[in-house]
Amino acid sequence: DEMAICYNCPPEWADWAGQVKNIKRDTGITVPLDNKNSGQSLAQIIAEKKSPVADVVYLGITSAIEAMKYDVLGSYKPKHWDEIPADLKDPNGHWVAIHSGSVGLFINKDALEGKPVPQSWADLLKPEYKGMVGCLDPSSAFVGYAAAIAINQALGGSLSNFKPVIDYFKKLKQNQAIIPKQTAYARVLSGEIPILIDFDFNAYRGKYKDHANIAFVIPKEGTVSFPYVMAMVKGAPHPANAHKVLDYLLSDKGQAHWANAFLKPVRNVKIPADIAAKFLPASDYARSKTVNYAEVAKQQEPFQRLYLDQVH
Amino acid sequence: MKLNSIPIRLEGCAKTYGSNARVLQPTSLSIGAGETVVLLGPSGCGKTTTLRLIAGLERPDPGGRVYFGDEDVTAKPIEERRVGMVFQNYALFPNFSVRDNIGYGLKIKKMPARERAQRVDELLELVHLTEHGDKQISQLSGGQKQRVALARALAPEPRVLLLDEPLTALDAKLRETLRTDMDLLLKNLGVTTVYVTHDQAEAMVLGDRVVVMSNGRIEQAGTPHEIYFNPGSRHVAQFLGSLNSLRGAYRDGEFHVQGGRLACPERAAGLAEIHFRPEDASLLPAADAALRGTVASVQFLGDRSRVYLDGLSETRVCVEAPSRSTLQPGEQVGVHIPPERLLIMEGE
């Protein structure tokens, strides 16, 4: 049986479930679904450094940069390497971005109990949303850290000043925020978490694929978009299969699948008009900025310490 | 120490467990104030059940009544009946010391600590445990535990003392000693006492009156002498001691059996069987005797011997002999049984 083990390919995230089926169909390689988050995957790879289990790993960009420090990533430059912008790949092929998304508010309108749809980061601190807001744990999940960066930038902080977001999280916690450690897509759909700080693609998927009464909001104060990357694991047990998988993910078909799943493909593939129409208007996306991801990666650990010490 | 006592009366008390297991047939029994009544019977005959009815730990089936003096206590729970109870396994409180066990009932009655301590001291002396007062229960021997249980039951000055086989758990020698002590104590206390046992020696030593039970009913009640010498039934006779049976027929003042004949009261006329106890027969040389048998075996028991005889009747017969007897198996011997010692049970 042809296998490539992927860490962090959650079925309910970025439609990895569909992508994995496509990979099986088009290349014959089986990729088992896996529900770790970025932090867990990295930790696991580091723990298994002597004798890796995984072939490839899907990481938030900062985790990939972090992983370099531990020398656990192999290198491979998949096809279409040259089409990827320079800041979205490691020059030595240790990692490469495959798609990106913007952080925003993923809202189940049915679960709001008649309250208005919040429009800004500040809205979330209002007492009426008490116990309704979810944010993934910034000390564990990449989404959480991404959210923290986005909020920090929006509230006037910088990569050397995290005070705004720390204060914000403190207040959010006062407002009985739910802090899950893993993707919580389904919990938003079920109404368990009415408002989740999450990526746009999850919200679109809920709205258009699962036909729930979902809204996605890019907060007034602005936000940040983040790429997700794939990387080879150093000493991968099935390198050939892993290469095929990486090639596939950056192929036209693979990239188109991301677009269908409402992610922004890293390559400049054409997005079908009907899909494009489902995104928020470009005016909203104008509030979504990029940042220096290498610096973001560098600040991850200090920030997480700060978060654990001050908020947790 | 002298306690007030009260008569007890059971009227038509039956007890059924579950839906159809009647373990006590409707029973009536009067116990005089200060009397010691022993309930005697084989295992499972309903002794404990009767005792628990008196104690208030069980309620009789509808219709049954329990009186303490003139008061109907049928509906009263045990804690309001002022009875003292000693359980077979003593049921001491393992978490309390000897003193606290004995003083428990007084503490419940809210007796001041000073007074309580004094009374506990008295009781410790009564049961000869003064130097063991501060021990834990687990440090006591069986006989000591038994005495603590007794003292504990006596402490709150009960109107009635109920004891359920208090000596059964002890070994034979100790049982004999404590039996004598208990006899003395009960006589001195003068409290109405109901004592349950399946040991006939205990029953005879302790009871002013012995109530023999079997299968959930009273078979016979009377003084120890009455029930031993005039058992109402073979069953009672057998339960109270050893019994030999002679099969045969009465003719002209004598009872004729396989091994000869013996003088016999006329009451036996028409009966096919008469009985006697091993200790009531005596052995004599065969030549002089009207009744003869052959020695089958001799059991030396120390203080006496038991001689088993064949040929007297269809079944083997046992006769007591002095322990120094030198009889040998096979020997012919004569047997004499005084006619007034024969047990003739006409009811059979």
Added chain:
Amino acid sequence: MKLNSIPIRLEGCAKTYGSNARVLQPTSLSIGAGETVVLLGPSGCGKTTTLRLIAGLERPDPGGRVYFGDEDVTAKPIEERRVGMVFQNYALFPNFSVRDNIGYGLKIKKMPARERAQRVDELLELVHLTEHGDKQISQLSGGQKQRVALARALAPEPRVLLLDEPLTALDAKLRETLRTDMDLLLKNLGVTTVYVTHDQAEAMVLGDRVVVMSNGRIEQAGTPHEIYFNPGSRHVAQFLGSLNSLRGAYRDGEFHVQGGRLACPERAAGLAEIHFRPEDASLLPAADAALRGTVASVQFLGDRSRVYLDGLSETRVCVEAPSRSTLQPGEQVGVHIPPERLLIMEGE
């Protein structure tokens, strides 16, 4: 059924548990082929330990030897000694039927099924359990279990039969019956038997020889008559029956005590105390007697009475009387003790 038997010899067998608890002092004991020896003694005196040494369930301390005939079996485990053993609580296999329990030893010996079934039938008959063969162990009464245990031990034709208090778990009446059965069976089998008990009546009935133990050593060994009538020590005498003590002094063929004097062998000269057993004294009118006392109490026991007398010696004395005696507390009575029945223990 008749079994081959073999003599047993213990030589200097001691047993120490742990580092310093010597529960059996070095003991030597010879048991003749076919003899029934009873080990008698109070709880904890080392009876079971001795039996287990013979069985091969324990090994004696270095230096001790166990011989079966001429063979030194000290190092042999029990399964190679060919002994039959009956345990106090029987140790029957609850997972097997009665037949399978009895046949177990034969199955282990690989006896063919046909032959085995036949032999089990014989044994079932021997112990009167033919109709219970297919029952489960849990369906048996105590006495039946005891007999299964016996049959099981006998099945593989052991050279030695070892029984550890086989009757203790049964109630008094049943014990008496089975004791007689057991006596008969052992006599018929003629197998070397070691029987452990703490019941002196059992010991005297069953033993060709009785070995009285205490505190891990043998106090006295002899026939039942020997140890009862000539106890080597007061301790043995007390253990085998009741004992009265008279304090006083010997003078001119008589022993002078508080209540008078009594004829006494010269051996007692110089002793401050002589003893007698309750059944050896007889009561007579006070007027005629050289030795007198006052009745303190009378215990009616059914087959006899026990009369407690004060004033004879410093301590209360107990004398047996016929059960129909009509003595009353306070009465003066005379006591006669035949001089040959006095127990005079010079060793003390």
Added chain:
Amino acid sequence: MKLRKRLLFAAQLLVTLALCAFLFVPVLTSALTGFLVNYFRGIKAGLTWKWVLEVITDYHGAIVNSLLVAACTLVIVTLVGVPAGYVLSRWQSRASRFIEELITLPIALPGLASALAIISVYGGLRGFRISLWFIIAGHVVFTLPFMVRSVAAACAGQNIRLLEEGAASLGARFAQRFTTVVIPNIRSGITAGALMVVTLSLGEFNLTWMLHTPQTKTLPVGLADAYASLRIEVGSAYTTIFFIIVIPLLLVLQAMDRSQRRKP
């Protein structure tokens, strides 16, 4: 007096019923939820098999893995645990008590730590690491004490030593005694231990979460996945499947316990 007694009775009954509700109502809700089209909208929206089927198609691997792991664990634990429990109950000494204590430690120590420990020693053996045996190893040390104790208790309760002495006096050697007397008489202890081992293994999460790889997911790991990231209906359906597997085992265990207690 009467009134007070009745009040007391009522209060106790109330607490008991409340506890039962607390323990059982969520079980019922989740069983029901597994068949609801939409939990959010409730039973009005209708019932469906969809979620159950989805769980079976997506997670049958995990379920099969769990059953495999439980079976292997059971076999191994029985083979090594029964003799060990027997010896530990029969051999009364300081050493045996120490050993018993030692092998009980994995219950006391958090599973997370045990798993970390196993990974740090054996994580490097790739073939082992990615196979189910890696998880089985963890489950074996975790469930072993339960079997050992159950067997030891059975030996003590049956007074097995006495039975063995009986057998020995009849000429049986050790191996014969062990097979004909010891094993048959502690069967109920072994069965109870076995049921316990299977139930625990099927539900083990603390260790397994660390020990598993994407290919060796077990049922509870799948459950955690489902809870964390799937619809609540799917989680419920999955839970229901877990109950269907585990509850019969528990009921048998309870029945055995009862019948044992009824025996004198």
Added chain:
Amino acid sequence: MRDLTLPAQWRLALLLPALSLFAAFWLIPIAVLVRISAGGHFLATYADILTDARYVNSLWQTVLLSLLVTAATIVLSVIAGLFLTEHEFPGKRLLVSLLTLPLAFPGVVVGFMVIMLAGRQGLIGSISQALFGHKLVFAYSMSGLFLGYLYFSIPKIVLTVMAAAQSLDKSVAEAARSLGAGSWAVMRDVTLPALAPSLIASGAICFATSIGAFGTAFTLATDINVLPMTIYTEFTLNANLVTAAALSVILGVVTWAILMLARNAAGPATMAAGG
């Protein structure tokens, strides 16, 4: 002591398989873990951890929570367990089954049960919404975890209480009553003291299980600050194996120490009562 029916060679042969498996897959790994936890400087590593307010805090919270859970469980289980042993009524067996069924539910499932009860969509929320117009949601807080630990502790202790109560010598209570003691006095002087050893024993096990439980916290997966969660975070946060290992060792030692204390208080039955 020599036991001639269980020869030493058999003793060894029968123990060896279990011991070797145990040594191979637990003893040695744990030893290695302890070594790793030292991170080269045993004292320094542990001193760092034990002075880090976050870890100490986490340890405290864990211990406190477990204590509360244990106390609450014991109180509730004694009430229910005694009630169920003392009274016979139709449907009793069903109640007993319901009470003991969750005995072997894994922590994750228990977590889910808590969400079912006290989550946003949970029963308690719906009921409180209907009654007070306010949704009561506490699944994702310490209270939720408390509820979860209660959930898996109750069956164990109820079982222990029932077993202990059934084997109680009824006559001791009857003796107390014969001396005039009412229900409360019997409870205080007889029943509770008699139950105490098994309560201490099973309470200790319940406490230890709560301290080490991970699945429930994991499922509730929010920022509950219990030590197993902290260990997990340490491990997943930059694979901080040293700290994770050291915290595990500390947790293990604390748990073990508590079990030991309980055993000394309760007598030798402690470990046997666990399970």
